[in-house]
Structure formats: C-alpha cells, structure tokens
Amino acid sequence: MPYDRDILDELADQRSKPRYPTVEVALGMVVEDRASGFVGDVVRWNHEAVTLRDRKQHLRYFSWKPGGFLLEGKPVTLAKPAPATAAADVRITASGSIAGDGTARVARASRIWVEGKHDAELLEHIWGDDLRDLGIVVEPLHGADDLVEAVREFAPGQARRLGVLLDHLVPGSKESRIAAGVDHPAVLVTGHPFVDVWAGIRPRVLGLDRWPDVPRGQPWKEGMCRALGVPFDGFWPTLRNRVSTYADLEPELVGAVERLIDFVSET
16 A cells, blocks of 8 residues: 655654653642743643642643643653542542632631622632632622722732722723722732623533624523523522533633732731
8 A cells, every 4th residue: 555655754753753751740740831940830721721839829721732841851742640540538629729728717808809790609619619728808899880980099019909890801992991090019810701790601511612692782601591591590500500610611711810819918
C-alpha cells in the first residue's frame, strides 16, 4: 500500500517536534508555567485548564498544552488523572479548591460587592467554602447605578480592599461607564459579558445547547423563562441548584470571581 508521504519526511517531523513526558496532575503538585514563569501548586483543574496558586495565594489558570509546564526543572505535559486516582481523604470544594478544616476566619474589613441577590447566592453556592476560609464577605449592591458614591462611602484603603463584580461589563454598556468612574488602587471592578448572572451558568445544566434568544427590550430572565415554558417564580432556585461545581459556570464568570477573591484576600 503506497504511503501518502515519504517515510523520510515523517521521520524528519518526529525529530523536529520535541516530545515531553506526560505526568498525571495531582493536587499540591508544584509546577511552573513555561510561557509566563508563574510558579504555584495545583489547586484545581477541569477539562479546559489547570489552576495554580503561588506563595502569595494568587490564583491563575492555564490551558493544557504539550510541554507547557516545568516539573522539577524539566518540561512535561500535564494530563488529567483518571477518576479512580483521586485521593479519598481530600475534600474538594465546589470551586475546585482543597477544602480547609471547616473553621471560618474572622471577617476581613475587605468586601466583595455583587449586583444582586442571585449573584451573591451563586458565589456562596460555589465559592462559599473558600470565602469562609479566607474571611471574605460578599454583599449585594441591589443595582450598580450609585456605585461611585457607594465606593466613596466605603472608604477603601490598603487594609480595606473592595472588589466589585458587574454583569454585562462590555465596551459601551452602562456597566462599563459606571466602572470607568471608579478609580482607586484598593478597588478592583471586574465582571462578565453576560446580561445577567443567570446567563453565566452553562445551559448544559438544563440539557440545553444554548440559552434562548430574548428580544431586545424584554427583561432577559423573564423572557428566557417564557421561551423555555417555565414559570419565572421559583425558577432561580431550580437553576442554581443544578450547578454543582465551577465547571458548570462559564469561564468568563469564573475568572472574574477568582480575580476578585485574589485581590481582596491580599490584605
């Protein structure tokens, strides 16, 4: 049977492409991302990325890539472990972190603000263990229109940091204009591109490929419920409880929340 390519070409390709040993990732493994030089221990992973935590408790997540990490100074390809290899005596939180001893810290002066009650409930649902372990309190703003004045009254400072999570933080949106009005080194305003935090939940939790399109001018949540043929009242607890881990959330939402937790926990 004739070859489509010359065998010498295939051998040349094999010699030109470096081959790296594959190492099964494990909680606590210390590795370095080769591209950025970020060094940290592995605290979580999913099918998209592995999350590292450095000595200052900063979290960053990196995609799986051939030879993308250094382990004991040598390039390796990290691979997700088989489910059976997970340690039975290690409890992983819904956010993918290693659970602490369950003792809540005294609350810090720093805070995370979110736009509404549902945002606060979702953060508690997924990151609650982490927040209690770090002593971080999440508070709903019930709307962001008066954010600039609220930040002024909060009086942020070095030991009193503030993180703000906004919905629909995209260029040209009302939220982006509000965020632009906040300028303080102890305040971080971040957000996600979704019109509401509900849309930051992956529709697959309800067996959908995508959320229904809602015509402009209609409230998104009510319009979505009408399109699905479900009553609006009582739908949020059903949707929230379908979320089991951070992997059920869109990466943009996960990244925004973890940046805020990282920022306010530096104090």
